Amino acid sequence: DAKTTQPPSMDCAEGRAANLPCNHSTISGNEYVYWYRQIHSQGPQYIIHGLKNNETNEMASLIITEDRKSSTLILPHATLRDTAVYYCIVRGGNKLTFGTGTQLKVEL
Amino acid sequence: DTEVTQTPKHLVMGMTNKKSLKCEQHMGHRAMYWYKQKAKKPPELMFVYSYEKLSINESVPSRFSPECPNSSLLNLHLHALQPEDSALYLCASSPNDWVDGNTIYFGEGSWLTVV
Numbered sequence: 001d002a003k004t005t006q007p008p009s010m011d012c013a014e015g016r017a018a019n020l021p022c023n024h025s026t027i028s029g030n031e032y033v034y035w036y037r038q039i040h041s042q043g044p045q046y047i048i049h050g051l052k053n054n055e056t057n058e059m060a061s062l063i064i065t066e067d068r069k070s071s072t073l074i075l076p077h078a079t080l081r082d083t084a085v086y087y088c089i090v091r092g093g094n095k096l097t098f099g100t101g102t103q104l105k106v107e108l
Numbered sequence: 109d110t111e112v113t114q115t116p117k118h119l120v121m122g123m124t125n126k127k128s129l130k131c132e133q134h135m136g137h138r139a140m141y142w143y144k145q146k147a148k149k150p151p152e153l154m155f156v157y158s159y160e161k162l163s164i165n166e167s168v169p170s171r172f173s174p175e176c177p178n179s180s181l182l183n184l185h186l187h188a189l190q191p192e193d194s195a196l197y198l199c200a201s202s203p204n205d206w207v208d209g210n211t212i213y214f215g216e217g218s219w220l221t222v223v
Binding site for chain 2: 041046051096
């Protein structure tokens, strides 16, 4: 599985957009980029995934660079409930391998 | 419905006990997973079942014994555990294990404490 690199922590003001970056420079052509988050003491929650094109759903947007070596998860209007660890994962085949993630703290 | 149900939510067991963790999904998924998560660490894959057959064992010690009795159920049998095995055990499922683009859904986990 391709490795991912994320900043260990980020802060965001409530109501503002949270932009979480992820580097995956060794990604292969058929590997998807997945984003999950984990709120303290809960199971990981699926957010979004993509292969080449940008994706949007009710939770977030995923922007993947044209060379696919990096991506950005965008939470358009962060709330206090978005405080969590966010994991960027490159999926190769039948397993998800979690990296260390980014601790996002949303503050008033 | 994207629910993966894990029981019990909390389990305390002695090092000589035998206990089991249970996981259930009714989404028709044919791949199921066990992950282990220590405090302040990311989840680590333990086992993958595909069509009720074990397809991946990430060199997990034999004191952890998985079982998939049918396509909706996944068990993790525990025996002779050590205190360092105390962790959050996460179950997950997906429609199929080898098709990229599938979403893997996680349960809320079972907190295990070995005393």
